[in-house]
Amino acid sequence: MNTVSLQTIDSYVAFIELNRPEAKNAISVQFLKELQNCISHVQKGKFRVLMIMGVGDSFCSGADLKERKTMSEPEVKNFLHNINDCFSSLANLPIPTIAAINGFAFGGGLELAISCDIRYASNSATMGLTETKLGIIPGAGGTQRLSRIVGEATAMEWIFSGKKLSSEEALSRGLVSKIVEPEKLKESSLALAREISESAPIAVSAAKKAIRQGYNLPMESALKWEQLCYGETFTSKDRLEALQAFAEKRKPIFTGE
Secondary structure (H helix, E strand, O other): OOOEEEEEEOOOEEEEEEOOHHHOOOEOHHHHHHHHHHHHHHHHOOOOEEEEEEOOOEEEOOEOHHHHOOOOHHHHHHHHHHHHHHHHHHHOOOOOEEEEEOOEEEOHHHHHHOOOOEEEEEOOOEEEOOHHHHOOOOOOOHHHHHHHHHOHHHHHHHHHHOOOEEHHHHHHOOOOOEEEOHHHHHHHHHHHHHHHHOOOHHHHHHHHHHHHHHOOOOHHHHHHHHHHHHHHHHOOHHHHHHHHHHHOOOOOOOOOO
């Protein structure tokens, strides 16, 4: 049985489900391989948005420490290399990505979530980069991605202390965008995914590129970068379709061309 699966919802929404509930969706070697395979399929497909969610009472509790205990040092280093590649592949997808955090998201589980563009959480979720309590540091992008989301000082506070955060605190510090009742998390996250999928895909991809790559540039350079990204939409059929739909007072039908 697969521990990670990919489904298609409404033609354009890719839904990756983490399905190892008996282990709180911990990241084993098999789990990681299947996750990377699903992300590769998303890269090659015609999806417009990706959503990731865990089965059961956890999003992802981090690395499988029982399996980790049996690994040799070279095997641990290889695993770390592979998880970095996997999360970077996720972060570098040209389409928007949403993590729906139900329950626990610790260590590598939170690193998976912060490799996504947007995070929604259930109001019962608990999350944190807790690696310093295990004698290590976040090693799958956590020190870099978290600081870019919540700021350097807050990231240091949380990582140094291995703090476990409530969804309310995560919301107040900008780690998640929205919190909802557990039974409404999938519905709310899918509603956002569907709304994004109805926007012009070339424009959405260009906007993501503009935001992501312009974020750390000086403002003058960032504005020039924005204009370059804007230029990618200029010759698209979708731009013409939007103008035509506006004139005809109807909803545009975007094809991604």
